[in-house]
Amino acid sequence: MSLRGGTRSLQGAAEGAKSAHGFDYDYFVIGGGSGGVRSSRIAASHGAKVALVESVRLGGTCVNVGCVPKKLMVYGSHYPHDLEDAKAYGWDMTEPKLNWQRMIENKNKEIARLNGIYERMLKNAGVEVIQGRGTLVDKHTVDVDGKKYTADKILVAVGGWPSLPKIPGIEHAITSNEAFFLKERPQRVIVVGGGYIAIEFAGIFNGYGSQVTQLYRGDLWLRGFDKDVREHLVNEYKEQGVDVRFNSNIAKIEKSGDGLKATLEDGSVLDADVIMYATGRSPRTKDLGCEKVGVELDKNGAIVVNEGFQTSVENIYAVGDVINRIQLTPVALAEGHCLADTLFGGKPRKTDYSDVPTAVFSQPSIGTVGLTEEQAREKYGEVHIYKTSFRAMKHTLTGRQEKTFMKLIVHPETDKVLGVHMVGDAAGEIIQLAGVCMKAGATKADFDNTIGVHPTSAEEFVTLRTRFGA
Template sequence: MADYDFDLFVIGGGSGGVRAARMAALTGARVGLAEEFRYGGTCVIRGCVPKKLMVYASAFSEAFEDAEGFGWSVPQKPTFDWTSLIAAKDAEITRLEGIYRANLDRTGVHSFSARATVASAHEVRLATGETFSARTILIATGGWPFMPDIPGIEHAVSSNEVFNLPAQPRRVLIVGGGYVACEFAGIFNGLGSEVTLAYRRDLVLRGFDMDLRTHTSAEMAKKGIAFRYGAEPARIERLESGAFAVEMGDGRHLETDLVFFATGRVPNTKGLGLEEAGVALTPGGAVQVDAYSQSTVPSIYAVGDVTDRLALTPVAIREGMAFVDTVFRGTPVSPDHDLVPTAVFTQPEIGTVGLSEEDARALEPVEIYRSTFRAMMHTLSGRDERMLMKLVVGKESRRVLGCHIVGHGAGEMIQLAGVAVKMGATKEDFDRTCAVHPTAAEELVTMREPVAET
């Protein structure tokens, strides 16, 4: 081990890389980590954390309206200041980044604020010109927004830039149909912007349960979000007014003040020197790894969004922990990617774990338990918003194969429901659990009659 400068060198200071570096250092390993931008990665700097803060901000517009139904009077129409929100968000991100840096220092990790590339199977080169040898190299560089090659694309923003807009756009065109597109549609809409969401397919949230997709998109439309399906921009032109004229692929045109592409992220492997070092990449550019996160070069591993697995922050952290167990603790651990609960912070919110009805039916006969209802918090406010609760149950095994929730607090609920589903709970286990009343979550344990087959 003394033949190398470091026992481990991590490229990338996001959640997975930082956790792996810290935990490896605690085993006594000599650890180096290089990050070219800011510590915290996509999640902390330009993803989960700032996005959730903006979701909270945008939800207050409905809260002011709903309060009147509960006896509150708001003397004058509330106003929103974009710059105040962005400044508060930036201050919180800076605070969190400081914690990341402090935690690395506390465990003795040598941090380098510079871009790093792989020079060989055991060598890392920094943009400063320094070169370090390492017994093991961990790639944790995350993902990068995908932007299509169309005329005028330089006028659009991605999920990297959308968090730092100097002013709130009055009209927003969001392109995409996944997590980020749908979440930001709710954010801008809640803050008062006019939102159009364009998606090249026929329904947003591809890959999720169909009932969940249709219910969520219908509720989003009720809030004033306009959907344009089967269309995406073909050309963007900046007008003298500062606005943008967008020609859609279906021949239609629209004018907007912001074009935001939320069309997914790709593994951030470009220019890292991986292929030159012998590391195999997937057709999509991800680092090809085995069950233990090891690449085709034995000394090089990869975790997080840079691999072609689940692009979720908690998953990256677990992969980083499993890597340390495997390489530095002598206990081979394969990260578990099965039955991972997740939330989509749309408005209304989504929480889901396990199989969709469509995927479950392809495997075995199932029973479906589904309920839609108006939550108590909307009764006095008069808001026309409905929740969805759905359980997908194996007809013979009785196991709850999938749990899907749309509505207020869905993310919090699915974390706990995920424990039960992960443990293999049956529908009868849910039925035996006493309801907590009055809550929306009690619906999960009170649904008794399966939906009739059609």
């Protein structure tokens, strides 16, 4: 799928008028993902002469092998349940038949469409797009497949890449990158990991009809999320038939007939057609030239930056997953935008990392913003907890036992809402507006004084009255 194969400019040539500083460009961006595209486009809108280099496809992880295709596959995995639920509402459906290849082809067409939009957007903004692999030569020079380009300021926005453990047979496993291009739906899948990527893919494969076993080496998945949320989702996945196993890990993988055999650390064996690892991502700084030019890296290979995204080399900057702060597409967009405004727009500003709303497109989905109960108690001591668990109205007819969970964490003295958490249908949609409330400093009284939209699940957030514990 790589477009690599020599340097190719999509808009004009690198030669021509120098920038105001005597370099080829004012701003040279390495990486065409969310942060790099946004920063280059905004910088160009401020009048800077900008180039962006990308070695694969524009849009980065999110567009190509991340949130966009994953969300499309989440949508697709819901249909078998939806068709089954339709019977309770009077609809008799024929037995559904899956054409996995058609789904993959349609997904690929949509991603190609988005790649084109990114290319046109950059071109219209006046950014020169160069195809190839960019590496740092010195503080003002980038090498792209043998050709040198100079710039007054350089931005590194190369993102991250899935990492794999070093165990025997790991070459037989895949990551989320390859999961988007499987030629057929696997019958038996082992998903290794307990983060949001692992959980989302376990839900996707399960929804599409695969037999799914999910292994996590810890006691409970989704480390860093509210404990009630984590435990609630475990119960939901088990109810749906996902074989969730904690304190479990693979010791080795072997070929077995037309499938794979995974031997666990406890000696037990699992058979699978696909073994997918989602056990972390690493910054893509290997062979980028950071060490050669003096750009400091942390122990995990992430680029160290100050609050203005400046590296240890004063004119080289970095944003997005490569700096290992909050690895979310909207965060990278905000970082890139702030940096461009600061450097070229005469509008110095910083990225605010507080109360960032986020969603996990598990099944059911998670929406969360603000502090977890554990974080709130550590910071404030006593906090007020309001929570509820209920079967959504839709399932009073379908008979499904799926439960929605909602939780508010409130400061006992100021009444300010410190955290909002939800597991249930449309949690990602609902949490966006909860994030607005948090940014505005909403109190529990503000929630209580808001009239609910009935009948919806969301109205539960403004009708919570029972307090749990201190």
